[in-house]
Amino acid sequence: MAEENMIGKRVLVVAAHPDDGEWYAGGTLAKLARAGAQITLVICTEGEKGSYDPDTNPLALAAQRKQEQQAANDCLRIAQVVYLGHPDGALENSPELRRQLTALYRRHRPELLLAFDPWKRYELHPDHLAAGRAAVEARLAARMPLFDPQTRAQGWIAWTIPELWLFNPEAPNHRVDVSDTFALKLQALRLHASQNVWGDDSVQFLTEQARACGEKIGCARAEEFHRIVIEGAIARSPSVPSA
Numbered sequence: 290m291a292e293e294n295m296i297g298k299r300v301l302v303v304a305a306h307p308d309d310g311e312w313y314a315g316g317t318l319a320k321l322a323r324a325g326a327q328i329t330l331v332i333c334t335e336g337e338k339g340s341y342d343p344d345t346n347p348l349a350l351a352a353q354r355k356q357e358q359q360a361a362n363d364c365l366r367i368a369q370v371v372y373l374g375h376p377d378g379a380l381e382n383s384p385e386l387r388r389q390l391t392a393l394y395r396r397h398r399p400e401l402l403l404a405f406d407p408w409k410r411y412e413l414h415p416d417h418l419a420a421g422r423a424a425v426e427a428r429l430a431a432r433m434p435l436f437d438p439q440t441r442a443q444g445w446i447a448w449t450i451p452e453l454w455l456f457n458p459e460a461p462n463h464r465v466d467v468s469d470t471f472a473l474k475l476q477a478l479r480l481h482a483s484q485n486v487w488g489d490d491s492v493q494f495l496t497e498q499a500r501a502c503g504e505k506i507g508c509a510r511a512e513e514f515h516r517i518v519i520e521g522a523i524a525r526s527p528s529v530p531s532a
């Protein structure tokens with residue numbers, strides 16, 4: 290899928306927390322939206338434990354984070370957001386989470402799925418691994434009509450997602466030039482004001498990461514993914530063309 294022409298393409302992103310999409314793929318999401326994609330962001334928790342202040346009220350924090358996410362979505366032109374309401378910090382790749390994602394895949398019929406790479410080694414956040422695992426496993430359920438047949442009553446039938454881009458990848462094989470949208474990514478991240486970790490350190494880290502990634506494809510800034518393409522019964526990870 291060429292990210293330059295995405296007119297009318299349906300893109301679905303599965304994140305664990307508000308701000309995950311921006312941190313790992315914000316430049317890419319802004320670029321896809323600019324190119325005409327309709328982006329749905331699915332957030333498995335509400336990020337209600339995302340604070341280092343022990344006096345924080347989790348319900349109030351969740352409400353604030355939803356407002357911040359909406360502002361970030363407006364910045365990146367993400368069309369809609371869905372919260373699944375699982376507990377922050379205790380997300381599990383549960384049958385319930387997979388059923389919710391299966392129903393969303395059948396309802397929205399994404400042509401491209403972005404999710405955490407569940408095979409990322411040394412990933413320290415369990416929610417990121419659980420969200421990635423559930424997102425990938427629900428893909429199979431969504432395409433097999435005997436899984437979760439009750440969605441048929443709502444008119445949502447089996448759907449095969451033809452392409453996956455896994456962010457925070459263990460083995461990147463796809464890089465997106467985000468030179469034109471990297472500033473928007475940082476702007477969207479700053480809109481998550483409750484996450485006061487966005488200091489100079491974070492900006493420096495992300496900028497250096499995007500620069501190093503861009504160097505590999507000869508551009509100023511890039512984000513990287515593990516891309517999987519599904520053709521019929523075959524799923525393959527295209528290798529990076531050798532230079």
Ligand SMILES: [Zn+2]
Pocket residue numbers: 305306309414417
């Ligand atoms: Zn996260």
